[in-house]
Every structure is written in structure tokens, then in C-alpha cells.
Amino acid sequence: DVKVTQSSRYLVKRTGEKVFLECVQDMDHENMFWYRQDPGLGLRLIYFSYDVKMKEKGDIPEGYSVSREKKERFSLILESASTNQTSMYLCASSFYGGGEKLFFGSGTQLSVL
Amino acid sequence: SQQGEEDPQALSIQEGENATMNCSYKTSINNLQWYRQNSGRGLVHLILIRSNEREKHSGRLRVTLDTSKKSSSLLITASRAADTASYFCATATGTASKLTFGTGTRLQVTL
Structure with a gap:
């Protein structure tokens, strides 16, 4: 069975943290x-x-960066967390491209205090 | 701006009834997809319909697509309590290799 795993289910961080x-x-x-x-x-x-080491901006990239050093792993980085980045973050993958069927992880609920 | 907009925003029905959700979009699409999200969890793909298709079935799900009206509907027949979830439509457009999601319909199925 296919699997997309997000490392944390819930995360609480302070303003300014990476x-x-x-x-x-x-x-x-x-x-x-x-x-x-x-x-x-x-x-x-x-x-x-x-692809590995390739990245493209989506619709709201400001305040975020990403890293893809290995094919199976995709990291999202908040350089300096702010309260308006409190949100549910969902990772997804697809075989044929972004316009085709996506497989989602369970999500990370991030709270920035 | 949202490409897909679901209607209604919320729907409450009894078990055994049919549930119909609608999605309208603004620009021409390559395909339209429906996803389900249980509370606080990730999304699960339900069905994909391409722009040259008019209707598709998968188990108790029936999806229709009317490209002239730029709209789609998702019908869940004989609903169950386990169908309680949020349902999202997503559209793939042009050469952009990404999906644009609507804001979802919250379905509540009561016993």
C-alpha cells in the first residue's frame, strides 16, 4: 500500500524559530x-x-523554502516562523505529475505562538 | 483565487439517503478530481474525470462533468455514517502540473 509519512502530527513552535x-x-x-x-x-x-534537487514555487511560497536531497524525502522549512504560519500542512506525492492523482500524508498541525 | 468552488458548504443527511455535492470552476480544465478528508487528516483521492469524459462511477460514487457549464457533481448513493467527511474538488488546468483545490463541502451523515 502506498504511503506518505509526515514526521509530526502536531507541532508547537515559537515566533522566530526555524x-x-x-x-x-x-x-x-x-x-x-x-x-x-x-x-x-x-x-x-x-x-x-x-525531481531531486529541483523545486518550483507554488501559489504562496513567501516565508517558506524547501529541500529535496533524496527522491523519497521533501522537506518544508519555515526560516523564521510567524503566527500567520499557524496552519495544517499537507505533503503529497504523485507519479505522473501534479495534475494527476495525489497521495497525501496525514498532515502536520503547526501552531506558532 | 479559487479555481473550484463547492456547493453547498455543508450538508446534513440521514444514513441511506443520497448526497450530492457540486463544484464549479472558472477556466478550461484537463481533469477534475474529488478527494475526501476525514476530520483533521490527510486527503484521500476518490475519483478523476478527464475533460473529454462526461460521467464516471466508482462503487457508490458517481461523478458527472459538464464542461459547457464548467461544473461537476459528486453523488454518493446510500450514504453511511462513515461517509461523514469533507469533500474537495480539484482541477488541473493547462500546462500547469499542479492541482487547484476548492474550499470543500462538509458532509454529515447521521444514523
Whole structure:
């Protein structure tokens, strides 16, 4: 069975901290994505990656960066966490591309105090 | 701006009834997908319908697509309490290799 694993289910950080959210997939997918989900706004794409060491900005990349050193792992980095980055973060992967079926992790609920 | 907008925002039905959710979008699409999200969890893919298809079935799910009206509907027949979740439509457009999600319909199925 396919699996996308996010390292933390819940995370509480302080304003100004550097935050790492980790995502690992075991399906040998080329494409990986980070979304954030906020009430009333749906899911919004932060960054995505087509291949190792490749990254592309999504719709709301400001305040975030990503790292993809290995095919199976895609990390989202909040360089200096702010309260408006409190959100549910969802990682996803796909085989054929971002416009095809996505497999999602369980999500990380991040609270920045 | 959102590409897909679901309607209604919330729906409450009794077990055994059918549930219908609608999605409208603004620009031409390559495909449209429906996902389910149980409370506080990740999304699960339900069904994908391509722009040249009009109807698709998967178990108790039936999806229709009307490209002339830029709309889609998801029908869940004989609903169960376990169908309680939020349902999202997502569209893939042009050459952009990404999905744009709507804000979701919250479905509550009561016994």
C-alpha cells in the first residue's frame, strides 16, 4: 500500500524559530508537493518538486523554502516562523505529475505562538 | 483565487439517503478530481474525470462533468455514517502540473 509519512502530527513552535517539516514517500514518485490548509481557504500550494534537487514555487511560497536531497524525502522549512504560519500542512506525492492523482500524508498541525 | 468552488458548504443527511455535492470552476480544465478528508487528516483521492469524459462511477460514487457549464457533481448513493467527511474538488488546468483545490463541502451523515 502506498504511503506518505509526515514526521509530526502536531507541532508547537515559537515566533522566530526555524521549523522543519519532513515528508517521506515510499512509492518512488518523482513529484512531491507541500500544501497548507486553512479554514475557508481550502488547500493552497506552497512549493513542489519534480525531481531531486529541483523545486518550483507554488501559489504562496513567501516565508517558506524547501529541500529535496533524496527522491523519497521533501522537506518544508519555515526560516523564521510567524503566527500567520499557524496552519495544517499537507505533503503529497504523485507519479505522473501534479495534475494527476495525489497521495497525501496525514498532515502536520503547526501552531506558532 | 479559487479555481473550484463547492456547493453547498455543508450538508446534513440521514444514513441511506443520497448526497450530492457540486463544484464549479472558472477556466478550461484537463481533469477534475474529488478527494475526501476525514476530520483533521490527510486527503484521500476518490475519483478523476478527464475533460473529454462526461460521467464516471466508482462503487457508490458517481461523478458527472459538464464542461459547457464548467461544473461537476459528486453523488454518493446510500450514504453511511462513515461517509461523514469533507469533500474537495480539484482541477488541473493547462500546462500547469499542479492541482487547484476548492474550499470543500462538509458532509454529515447521521444514523
